[in-house]
Amino acid sequence: MNRNDLAEFLRDRRSKVLPHDVGLPGGGPRRTPGLRRQEVAQLAGMSVDYYIRLEQARGPHPSRQVLQALSRALMLTGDERAHLFNLACEAPVQPSAGPRQDVPPGILRLLSQMEEVPAYVVDARYEILAWNTMASALMCGLESVPVGHRNVVRWVFTHPGLPEHMSSELSSRFARLCVADLRAAAARYPGDRGIKDLVAEMLALSPDFARLWAAHEVAVRRDQPKRLEHPVVGPVDVVCQVLDVPDRDQRLVVYTVEPGSPSMAALRRLRETAAAGSAPVYVPGPA
Template identity: 65%
Template sequence: MNRDQLADFLRSRRARVTPADVGLPAGERRRTPGLRRQEIAQLAGMSIDYYIRLEQARGPHPSRQVLNALARALMLTQDERAYLFDLAGQPLEAPSIRDDVPGSVLHLMAFLEEVPAYVLNARYDILAWNPMANAIMADLENQPVENRNVIRWVFMSPDIAEYLDDEEKGRFARASVADLRAAAGRYPEDRRLRALVAEMLALSPAFAELWDRHEVEIRREQRKRINHPLVGVIDAICQVMPVPDRDDLRLVLYTTEPGSPSHQALRELRQLTLSS
């Protein structure tokens, strides 16, 4: 339970709700926006003392019943309600990381003939890819399943220097570890994710150093320079797109500026894949 963040969240949401929103008179002596603590406590059916302790980060672990009552009183959205439960240490349901990819995503990747595209789960396992992704990421098709993991590739692959220089590797490694730590917070019960972290801590001092920083940041768009052994340097925009209704999956696309040398390099790489 994160008492400080829970307290901050309750105060911010209380300030957002107006008396008119819940059918209360506005009155003449309101010095702050939103509802008073007493009003939220009454709407939620709890004592004012209990609610004050929650807002002051002194409260006990609220029950699911209390959290549901607060969500109604504060008029939280579905996403905000889930966040409230997370802060209180009571997720709405135990999230899990699955290994299946929706057919619609597979069809989309198949249509992206000139764009490397692949699907990652929260453990950084590469679950599916198109031919261009296979060409740009060291022949995924012939890799053992355990090697189709971006974290292992970044920190353990002996040939990564052929694809990323030291500066690029450092930047990508830091972003990936910060994102993996965010996933570990979302999926604390996933055994394979915990096993991956334990493995990397034991085998990679570089991973351990980054993990100990406790940096947390979900990966989104990122620029990447790839030194491909067949077509040379590719400056790509790595776009990380969440798969709808699947928080554990992301579609990763490598795009380049139209007409640029990197764009031409990708086209050349596609021709090589077609002729091979």
């Protein structure tokens, strides 16, 4: 049980729930935004002293019933509820050795057979483990990036060309989702050195990452639209489909486009360009 992180998460979520959100009167001026500790305890059906001790990282291990009650009182989303349970070690956590990096053979075959659709596989650390030719062409040469640096989070927050590659609004939304998803992964793998090192690196290098990490948002990454600006074929509007790879905590990320759209024509031009130097799916070893 990570008492400090659990306490910090509870304090942060409490500050984001307003009295009228849960049917309570405002009660006059408040020193800080959000609910009072007494109100959370009342809503969760527990003593104020017990809840205060949880927020001060000195309380007993909360039961599943207590966690359920806190989830309801703080109006947690499904992803936030899962994160709360992970922090309290009441939800299954992955081995401390860290996320697996061996991509199943069936997924590798699928990648190689997806000739018209850009697709790649990432693990819980956002390391890109495997990709097809179209993904490399769309992302301007994944195979040229050194092993250990093919990381989506690192690219989003440190790549100097990102504003030219992705619209600013979508870039900001994507960055926010990446950080929220990485925080959820950090709770699933509390002992993973790779995630800890990535977070420390980004906190040191990127004020934007530090601001988003401090917000304590938790969300598992799901489908979303993107507009990519490619230097050869121009703008490409895609929907980023995120598919879970069973038993690996990996995701198959597939970029789809509207049939008959200019974006589909752009991908076909990109495929023709890539065909001249077509490369097989690349699978790096463990970084």
